[in-house]
Amino acid sequence: xxxxxxxxxxxxxxxxxxxxxxxxxxxxxxxxxxxxxxxxxxxxxxxxxxxxxxxxxxxxxxxxxxxxxxxxxxxxxxxxxxxxxxxxxxxxxxxxxxxxxxxxxxxxxxxxxxxxxxxxxxxxxxxxxxxxxxxxxxxxxxxxxxxxxxxxxxxxxxxxxxxxxxxxxxxxxxxxxxxxxxxxxxxxxxxxxx
Amino acid sequence: xxxxxxxxxxxxxxxxxxxxxxxxxxxxxxxxxxxxxxxxxxxxxxxxxxxxxxxxxxxxxxxxxxxxxxxxxxxxxxxxxxxxxxxxxxxxxxxxxxxxxxxxxxxxxxxxxxxxxxxxxxxxxxxxxxxxxxxxxxxxxxxxxxxxxxxxxxxxxxxxxxxxxxxxxxxxxxxxxxxxxxxxxxxxxxxxxxxxxxxxxxxxxxxxxxxxxxxxxxxxxxxxxxxxxxxxxxxxxxxxxxxxxxxxxxxxxxxxxxxxxxxxxxxxxxxxxxxxxxxxxxxxxxxxxxxxxxxxxxxxxxxxxxxxxxxxxxxxxxxxxxxxxxxxxxxxxxxxxxxxxxxxxxxxxxxxxxxxxxxxxxxxxxxxxxxxxxxxxxxxxxxxxxxxxxx
Numbered sequence: 001x002x003x004x005x006x007x008x009x010x011x012x013x014x015x016x017x018x019x020x021x022x023x024x025x026x027x028x029x030x031x032x033x034x035x036x037x038x039x040x041x042x043x044x045x046x047x048x049x050x051x052x053x054x055x056x057x058x059x060x061x062x063x064x065x066x067x068x069x070x071x072x073x074x075x076x077x078x079x080x081x082x083x084x085x086x087x088x089x090x091x092x093x094x095x096x097x098x099x100x101x102x103x104x105x106x107x108x109x110x111x112x113x114x115x116x117x118x119x120x121x122x123x124x125x126x127x128x129x130x131x132x133x134x135x136x137x138x139x140x141x142x143x144x145x146x147x148x149x150x151x152x153x154x155x156x157x158x159x160x161x162x163x164x165x166x167x168x169x170x171x172x173x174x175x176x177x178x179x180x181x182x183x184x185x186x187x188x189x190x191x192x193x194x
Numbered sequence: 195x196x197x198x199x200x201x202x203x204x205x206x207x208x209x210x211x212x213x214x215x216x217x218x219x220x221x222x223x224x225x226x227x228x229x230x231x232x233x234x235x236x237x238x239x240x241x242x243x244x245x246x247x248x249x250x251x252x253x254x255x256x257x258x259x260x261x262x263x264x265x266x267x268x269x270x271x272x273x274x275x276x277x278x279x280x281x282x283x284x285x286x287x288x289x290x291x292x293x294x295x296x297x298x299x300x301x302x303x304x305x306x307x308x309x310x311x312x313x314x315x316x317x318x319x320x321x322x323x324x325x326x327x328x329x330x331x332x333x334x335x336x337x338x339x340x341x342x343x344x345x346x347x348x349x350x351x352x353x354x355x356x357x358x359x360x361x362x363x364x365x366x367x368x369x370x371x372x373x374x375x376x377x378x379x380x381x382x383x384x385x386x387x388x389x390x391x392x393x394x395x396x397x398x399x400x401x402x403x404x405x406x407x408x409x410x411x412x413x414x415x416x417x418x419x420x421x422x423x424x425x426x427x428x429x430x431x432x433x434x435x436x437x438x439x440x441x442x443x444x445x446x447x448x449x450x451x452x453x454x455x456x457x458x459x460x461x462x463x464x465x466x467x468x469x470x471x472x473x474x475x476x477x478x479x480x481x482x483x484x485x486x487x488x489x490x491x492x493x494x495x496x497x498x499x500x501x502x503x504x505x506x507x508x509x510x511x512x513x514x515x516x517x518x519x520x521x522x523x524x525x526x527x528x529x530x531x532x533x534x535x536x537x538x539x540x541x542x543x544x545x546x547x548x549x550x551x552x553x554x555x556x557x558x559x560x561x562x563x564x565x566x567x568x569x570x571x572x573x574x575x576x577x578x579x580x581x582x583x584x585x
Contacts, residue, residue, distance in 0.1 A: 038362060039371050060359035063236045066267055067330050067357050 006031040007115060008045055010055040012038070020054070020122050027118035042067045054119050142180035149183035152190055198422055199228040203240040204253035206233055206456045207360070208379040208466045209280040209407045211446055212488055213253055216433035218449050224432070225425035233454070236359060237329045238267075244410060245271035250419075251426060253279060254410035260504045261331040263522045264514055274416045275408035275501070276531045277427050279434075281493040283406050283466060283486030284334050284397030285382030286311075288374040289367050292319060293392035293474070303392070305473055305480035308399040308575035312345040315394065319373050323347070326358035326366055326375040333397070333406050334376040336507050341400045344576040364388045378406070379466035379486070380458055386472055387462060393473035396482045401552075403491070403572035405500045408527075416531060427535035431494055438489035443467035484570070491557075491570030492544060494532075499548035499582035501527035506580075520583050524548075533563075542567040551580040 007030050011017040017034045024030055035044055038061040045053060045065070055062050146168065153164040172182045204210040216222045217229040232249055234240035237258065244252040259273035288296070292315075297303070301314035315323070323342075327334040335355055342353055358366045360381040366372050368390045375385070376397070385391030397404060409430060416423055436442055447467055451460035465471050469485035472478070487493045505523025509516050529547040536543060545561040552574045559566050574580075 038359075039366060039369055042356065057239055058235050060236045060361055062238050063329050063359050064357045066238050 004029045004031045005051045005115070006033070006048070007052045007054065008032075008048060008050040009034045010038075010041065010053065010059065010061065012036045020119065023118045023122045024115065027114045030115070038064070041065070052115055054115075142183075145180055145187060146183045149186045152186060195226055196223070196228050197226045197425075199230050200251060200422065200426055201230040201232055201249040202251045202253070202426075203232050203234050203243045203249040205237065205240060205360075207253075207381075207407075208450065208456070208463055209283050209486060210253045210455070211437055211450060211467070212279050212430045212433040213409075214449055214455055215437060215446060216429040219433065219436060221429040221432040221436070222426075225429045227422065227425045227429065229426075229429070231454075237332075241267075241273075244273065244412060247412070250415060251409055251411045251423075254408050255329055255332045256405045256408045256500070257331040257333060257336060257504045257508065258329070259408065259410050259526045260501055260523045261508055263526045264505060264508055264512075264519055266508060266512060267331060272413040273410050273526070274413045274531070275410055275496050275527045276416060276423060276535075277409040277430060278405045278494045278496050278500075279407040279409050279430065279488070281403055281405055281487040282396070282398040282401075282484060284337065284376055284378055284404075285393050285471070286338075286374065286376045286395040286397070287367075287382050287385050287391040287393045288315065288319075289370075289372075290390065290392055290475070292373050293394075296394075303394065303473060303478070305393065305395060305471070305482065306399055308341060308395060309345070311395045311399070312341055315374065316342070316345060316347050322352055322354045323374070324354045324356065324372045326363055326372040326377070327355055328357065328360045328363075328377055330357055331508070333404050333504075334378070336504065337397050337400045337404065338376050339507065339511070341575070344574075344578070364390050367391050380456065380462050383462050383465050383471065384458070386475060389475045392475075393471060393480075396471070396485055398482070398484055400575050401572075402484075402574075403570060405496075405504075406486070408496065416528065420531070420534070423531065424535035427532060428539060431489075431536060431539065431541060434488035434494055437467075438487075487570075491568065492542065495544060496527035496529050496532050497547065497549060497551075498524045498527055498529055499551050499580070499585075501525075502548070502582045503551050503580050517583075524583070544569070546585055548582045548585045550585070551582070552577075553579050 007024060009017055009020050009032065011020060011034060014036065017036065021032050021034060024032055033048055035041065041061055041064040053065060055065065149168060150161055150164040153159060153167055154161060168179050168182055172179045175182065202213055204213055213229065213231060217231055222229045232243065234243060237255060240252050240254065241258055243249045256275065259275050261267050262273050295318040296314045299314060299318055301310065325338055327338065338355055347353060356372065358372060358375070360377050363375050363377050363381050364385040367375065367385060382393055386393060409427065411423060437446055443464060447460040447464040450456045450463050451458055456463060466486055469482045471480050471482060473480050501523045502520050505519045506516060509519035533543055543563045544567065545563055552572060554569060554571050555573045557568050557570055560569050
């Protein structure tokens with residue numbers, strides 16, 4: 001029975017880190033640490049001497065891990081980004097999902113696979129949530145903008161809400177633009193004119 | 195007629211300008227290609243995007259493909275530099291607190307004397323001197339190692355050069371994680387703008403002609419698609435020529451400032467492009483001719499000797515065999531491909547593909563393919579000359 005693999009998850013968002021840790025626990029018996037602060041990342045990782053480091057591809061801090069890949073670097077054991085030449089699909093899936101895994105050189109791919117699989121599943125879910133959140137935010141912003149534009153039209157032209165919206169929609173269609181864009185232009189122009 | 199769309203990875207930096215301009219100003223379309231620019235969050239990720247075939251070409255730190263050829267970092271995929279994208283363009287800065295100590299010690303922040311600036315830094319910094327660079331394999335790191343070693347501060351033993359992503363450099367300085375940095379624009383200017391740093395020296399005060407970024411491709415792609423690659427090289431070369439015109443910096447700064455590119459105010463990007471840098475929060479300005487060069491003096495020619503210089507620096511530091519490192523490094527800068535691509539243009543091509551690095555202290559006429567051409571100064575601040583294994 002070999003010692004459990006130690007894994008470091010680099011993730012500033014606490015809730016997200018917890019979920020990743022949970023899914024890794026389900027995948028196997030691992031010794032897991034979370035690092036949330038990007039400062040001194042290489043030093044902290046060096047102190048913990050992990051077998052695997054998982055980090056979001058979107059994180060610019062990923063470059064700090066490159067130091068660990070230096071042959072004469074601070075770490076005694078060389079670290080490489082997870083690349084399994086025999087399983088290009090897995091590497092590709094990891095990149096697609098937005099997860100970078102740094103793995104200590106010489107570790108058997110079969111020991112890493114369940115970790116990467118669990119991380120991929122979790123990262124995919126987050127990517128979806130991130131997209132949904134961004135979309136929702138945008139929709140909300142647009143809704144607010146349209147409401148303000150409607151309010152302005154109702155006041156300026158003495159029309160009711162439905163008519164104001166119809167006016168916005170007609171203008172948008174005539175100009176080949178989106179209603180939200182026409183509303184934004186109106187609000188900006190009104191702001192400029194005082 | 196667009197023959198093909200090439201996806202190209204880049205990092206949001208001022209020296210990504212030739213790629214952005216090639217796309218925005220129609221130089222790509224002139225070559226019947228479309229460039230699909232993909233912004234990357236980190237150098238390791240742009241390198242991996244290229245290695246795994248997610249992009250065809252990339253904006254890359256000049257030492258990255260050389261390091262990959264020496265087996266340092268990366269995924270083992272051979273990469274080639276088919277053109278230099280920019281020469282110089284880095285800035286070295288220090289924390290305001292260190293700057294104050296250096297000023298009190300009599301340093302004038304003239305921003306042009308590497309020896310004086312280095313001596314002041316060494317005299318007033320705590321030990322070990324902690325410096326941030328964007329990536330372990332970067333011209334930033336090479337310049338710092340070269341500069342400090344030449345001034346008698348043995349690197350890497352007595353300096354701690356660590357990786358800090360450019361966008362976090364100002365934060366690391368403020369948090370006291372580092373005392374100084376060497377970074378590409380606009381991040382030096384951003385540290386000044388945020389009131390946390392003072393600029394000490396432009397990179398070209400250490401080496402007058404340092405290849406900073408290259409256009410990198412997978413070596414197997416270079417062999418498989420010579421025609422498409424030729425179009426890309428020509429489009430980028432024309433973009434560089436346009437960038438070198440006196441009227442271009444203002445428009446270029448506007449293009450780069452767009453949200454999909456750097457997403458930062460154009461007046462900050464303008465500083466590097468015009469060579470007029472604000473070095474301190476008090477608004478002191480310094481003019482640096484050739485702060486970043488995209489075209490003049492055959493800036494984009496990938497000299498075999500430049501790659502060899504980089505390879506020898508890396509080999510010396512990591513204990514690799516020097517002879518085989520020199521050979522592997524030379525093969526990475528593909529002056530052969532560059533020549534072939536630019537032959538149909540009016541670009542002047544040097545007769546040789548390698549030169550003594552550091553031998554020219556002023557503009558000098560040399561043999562070109564069609565006659566004579568001029569090369570600019572390429573000297574190191576300490577006057578040393580690097581002689582490549584073959585010219």
